[in-house]
Amino acid sequence: MEDELHMIEKNSTWELVNKPTEKPVIGVKWIYKTKLNLDGSLQKNKARLVAKGYAQKPRLDYNETYAPMARLDTIRTLIALATQKEWKPCKEDKVYRLHKALYGLEYVKGKNVMLIGFCDSDWSGSIEDSKCTSGYAFSFGSGVFSWASIKKNCVALSTAEAEYINALEATAQAIWLRFVLExxxxxxxxxxxxQCDNTFAIAITYQESCISSEDKAH
Structure with a gap:
């Protein structure tokens, strides 16, 4: 907890202001997590201070969805964007920031740079418990900047199910990255x-999409 508070102060995460009278105040809470090594031994304890976002009401307390903390993907997105835009880093007040004022927001070489995702899963890949390890990666321009490889907690009944679940998780990540880029x-x-290489998972996705479209039409 002391390490977390130290990083909050070091990064100037917030500044103290007078309590507003016309707006509700959102509190904070501590989230604790234990990270283990592959052999099950303790690697480290983690503490994170987060805002109680569940206390807010859509359209009343907020209009946009955001995370009250800096995710690693956000940093990677900024680096990928800086590479495409050829922004130059400059040192100012001992903090390195991307100096985009000189380079603007024009596309590099006049080409549109778009987000592209790739996902794959190994069904029943684990010998110990038959669980699969799924992964995804996203590119922006010439390189991959966001990726994950995670062993699932549940056992998929088929390759199609494993690929479909992984595609759903990759879709959620894509939505998040689009918010960050915006x-x-x-x-x-x-x-x-x-990009998904399982025809059955693609067919399920297409079917679900058609059902959703019909529901909206009605």
Whole structure:
């Protein structure tokens, strides 16, 4: 907890202000997590201070969805965007920031740079418990900047199910990355392509999409 508070102060995460009288105040809470090594031994204890976002009401307390903390993907997105825009880092007040004022928000070489996702899963890949390890990766321009490889908690009944679940998780990540890019001035107007090599998972997705469209029509 002391380490977390130290990083909050070091990064100037917030500043103290007078309590507003016309707005509700959202409290904070501690989230604790124990990280283990592969052999089950303790690696480290983690503490994170987060806002009680569940106390807010849509359209009343907020209009946009955001995370009250800096995710690693946010940093990677900024680095990928800086690479495409050829922004230069400069040192100011001992903090390195991307100096985009000189380079603007024009696309590099006049080409549209869009977010593209890739996902895959190994069904029943674990010898110990038959659980699969699924992963996804996202590219923006010439390189991959967001990725994950996670062993699932449940056992999928088929390859199609494993691939479909993984595609859903990759879709959620794509939505998050689109929000981040929009915050950086890179609104992705076109749909984000998500590459999946399982025809059954694609067929299930298409069927679910048609059912959803019919429900909206009614």
């Amino acid at each position: 915050d950086f001035g890179e609104l992705q107007r076109e749909a984000t392509p998500l």
